[in-house]
Amino acid sequence: MTADIHMRAVSAEAMSAIDGLMGNYVAALDWQDWNGWLGSFADSCHYSVTSRQNAESNLPLCYMIDDCRARIEDRVKFITEVWASTIEPYRTRHVTQRLSVSRMDDRNYRVLSNVVVMFTQNNDPSGVLVTGYYDDVVTVDGGTALFASKTVYIDGTPTRYLAYPL
Amino acid sequence: MKGQCDMATTAGMEEYETVRARIAGQFTTEKDIPKAIFSDPAIYREELKRIFRGHYWHMVAHRAELPEANSFKTFWLGETPVLLTRGEDETLRAFVNTCTHRGTLLEQRATGCSKEFECPYHRWLFSNKGNFIGGPGRRDFRSDFVAEDYALREFQVDEIAGLIFCSAAPQVGLEEWLGQCAGHVRDVMLDDGRLTLLGYQNAIFNANWKTYFDNDFYHAPLLHMGFRLLSWHGGQGEVRVEEPVGHFSVGYESSPYEDNGFLADPSLVEMKGTDARARVVALRPAYVLTKHLDTISVRFVRPLGVDRTQVTYAFFGHESDSPEYQAHRVRQASNLLGPSGMITIEDAAVFNRQQMTSRDGGMSRFVVGVDRPAAEARQNDENGNTAGWAYYREVMGFDR
Numbered sequence: 001m002t003a004d005i006h007m008r009a010v011s012a013e014a015m016s017a018i019d020g021l022m023g024n025y026v027a028a029l030d031w032q033d034w035n036g037w038l039g040s041f042a043d044s045c046h047y048s049v050t051s052r053q054n055a056e057s058n059l060p061l062c063y064m065i066d067d068c069r070a071r072i073e074d075r076v077k078f079i080t081e082v083w084a085s086t087i088e089p090y091r092t093r094h095v096t097q098r099l100s101v102s103r104m105d106d107r108n109y110r111v112l113s114n115v116v117v118m119f120t121q122n123n124d125p126s127g128v129l130v131t132g133y134y135d136d137v138v139t140v141d142g143g144t145a146l147f148a149s150k151t152v153y154i155d156g157t158p159t160r161y162l163a164y165p166l
Numbered sequence: 167m168k169g170q171c172d173m174a175t176t177a178g179m180e181e182y183e184t185v186r187a188r189i190a191g192q193f194t195t196e197k198d199i200p201k202a203i204f205s206d207p208a209i210y211r212e213e214l215k216r217i218f219r220g221h222y223w224h225m226v227a228h229r230a231e232l233p234e235a236n237s238f239k240t241f242w243l244g245e246t247p248v249l250l251t252r253g254e255d256e257t258l259r260a261f262v263n264t265c266t267h268r269g270t271l272l273e274q275r276a277t278g279c280s281k282e283f284e285c286p287y288h289r290w291l292f293s294n295k296g297n298f299i300g301g302p303g304r305r306d307f308r309s310d311f312v313a314e315d316y317a318l319r320e321f322q323v324d325e326i327a328g329l330i331f332c333s334a335a336p337q338v339g340l341e342e343w344l345g346q347c348a349g350h351v352r353d354v355m356l357d358d359g360r361l362t363l364l365g366y367q368n369a370i371f372n373a374n375w376k377t378y379f380d381n382d383f384y385h386a387p388l389l390h391m392g393f394r395l396l397s398w399h400g401g402q403g404e405v406r407v408e409e410p411v412g413h414f415s416v417g418y419e420s421s422p423y424e425d426n427g428f429l430a431d432p433s434l435v436e437m438k439g440t441d442a443r444a445r446v447v448a449l450r451p452a453y454v455l456t457k458h459l460d461t462i463s464v465r466f467v468r469p470l471g472v473d474r475t476q477v478t479y480a481f482f483g484h485e486s487d488s489p490e491y492q493a494h495r496v497r498q499a500s501n502l503l504g505p506s507g508m509i510t511i512e513d514a515a516v517f518n519r520q521q522m523t524s525r526d527g528g529m530s531r532f533v534v535g536v537d538r539p540a541a542e543a544r545q546n547d548e549n550g551n552t553a554g555w556a557y558y559r560e561v562m563g564f565d566r
Contacts, residue, residue, distance in 0.1 A: 054365040061365025061481050062500040070431035078508050082391045086512040088519070157368040157476070161505040161514040
């Protein structure tokens with residue numbers, strides 16, 4: 001992670017749009033609003049979840065790679081239509097901490113955030129599902145922000161198998 | 167000290183014998199497994215000794231994970247730490263990853279490249295051939311010190327098509343151990359084993375290691391909604407059951423996916439290579455290899471206790487892959503067949519849900535096709551499981 005902690009030339013409007021997107025994204029995941037999750041991505045987009053182990057060894061394998069919007073739509077379809085009766089469902093609580101926002105060009109910003117995801121299965125005590133960070137490219141158009149890409153780096157082995165995106 | 171160890175071992179044997187005798191009355195056939203087998207701590211401890219430190223060959227790595235001379239990989243064989251090295255002479259060697267002085271874990275990195283390994287405690291130094299090279303203060307070492315006695319404790323190592331196995335006390339060579347399943351192992355390794363490592367996916371299941379294995383390589387396609395929705399049919403494959411150990415493998419040809427409109431992006435499940443071989447190989451005691459479409463996967467297993475198991479899914483490409491083909495392999499591997507895979511995620515739920523009931527005093531039963539001889543096993547029969555259980559009964563002393 002190469003966190004650029006200087007938030008250079010980021011307007012208050014852009015920052016507000018980015019924070020709004022981050023809030024909506026986390027809320028969509030935690031309330032399992034899968035269309036809301038899909039809606040946080042731009043038409044041209046990339047979503048992936050990988051481990052620091054793979055990333056730091058330059059190994060390209062991920063836990064999830066959705067390299068176009070159609071793939072994200074298919075992930076939603078599997079969660080809602082295919083797996084619903086078989087996987088062990090769980091609730092999540094994402095806690096994020098924005099670390100930096102860097103302006104890349106007129107519309108795009110690189111946003112780095114820490115993330116801790118808690119999970120609760122049945123009504124059991126909650127536990128940590130993963131810790132890690134987001135490395136995002138956010139496209140801001142007026143007051144609207146969408147993810148052009150979102151890469152989730154998880155620090156270690158997930159506590160249980162991942163059924164839902166992070 | 168020696169006396170204490172002997173007493174502990176004896177106590178452990180007595181405890182195991184008590185448990186064994188109690189369960190043996192229920193465990194009279196490989197078709198009906200008392201669930202205590204999956205949940206009794208005394209059985210688990212005895213398995214570590216008889217199976218993980220015993221005569222079984224264990225699949226532990228692929229050469230692609232040790233890509234050059236002096237590479238190493240560390241892992242756990244049951245509860246024993248292991249250091250696997252690739253020497254300058256290209257020889258693979260495996261050692262107990264423990265300093266022979268005071269027993270400190272010698273190398274803590276998962277992988278790397280080194281000719282020597284230094285214990286951080288008293289700076290004892292070992293070569294990647296396992297030899298004791300030296301340590302500070304040697305003139306004050308005990309009078310009967312002989313360097314050879316302090317070499318790292320070694321495992322037997324062998325490989326097939328780049329896939330590396332080790333054993334603490336093998337009774338037969340690897341090829342004989344694998345038997346007729348060896349051919350399918352080579353198929354998964356694309357014959358020459360010149361694979362490239364694409365990466366790892368890790369999962370911890372709340373399941374006994376046998377619960378994991380027994381349900382990973384075999385199940386009727388009823389479980390996997392994804393297979394059905396994608397109209398995938400494996401067809402009648404060539405099934406091999408290797409007795410007496412109970413390895414199982416099935417081979418068939420991948421049928422091309424016919425777009426039925428279910429997926430918005432069907433390119434994920436296309437087969438872009440020319441090698442249509444599809445294989446599932448399950449090697450006792452706990453290892454699974456698969457080749458599906460363009461994915462090549464081997465699954466390394468580490469028991470973490472009687473009801474927890476860590477599985478590392480390693481995925482591979484081939485040295486001859488174009489960048490475009492490798493990218494396709496990565497995309498497919500990352501989404502289809504790992505612990506969160508679109509096709510295989512239901513497996514994990516079954517592992518966990520079986521383990522949850524393992525203390526209810528009941529039985530786990532095999533029913534489908536088990537009256538057929540192993541030589542006549544069909545793809546979704548359960549006699550691929552029972553052959554291995556018959557061997558397990560023998561190894562663990564439940565047959566007497």
